[in-house]
Amino acid sequence: MRDSIKKAIGETVQDIMNSGFKTSFTEKELNSLGVTIPEVQLSTHQIKEIRETLNVSQTVFAKLLNVSPSSIRQWEQGKRQPTGSTRVLLDLLKRSPNILDYRLKA
Structure with a gap:
């Protein structure tokens, strides 16, 4: 070809x-075909910015993502990086902050 x-x-x-x-x-x-699926890169600042855009605490953010509050703290402090599907979910939240609104019930 x-x-x-x-x-x-x-x-x-x-x-x-x-x-x-x-x-x-x-x-x-x-x-x-030369089509690539780029790796999602998020800085500690971006992760914190995503959470602050949602206007939730680290504990609530952890519940929304189904991870431990300790993970959120470590991501925001740069001690660890999110992996796998959590990284992709964070990227989706960066692009569409309301994507998990259905998880917040009044």
Whole structure:
């Protein structure tokens, strides 16, 4: 496959994925098209900023994320970093702070 065609297909696939359409590409297929899933990077300041945007304490934030309050403290102090799906969830909260509003019941 010519590089220009491969690049165009890769960009189209990336656009499809970014738009929210369901896809069933394998990692190998995505790699062959040059489509990458970037790693989520969050600084200690960003994690604290996400929590403050939600206007909740560390304890409440921990309950929303289903982690220990100690984890929140350690993330905000830079002693540890969130991992896996928690990192992705924090990135989603950074982009859409109201995403977990349903978890707060009045």
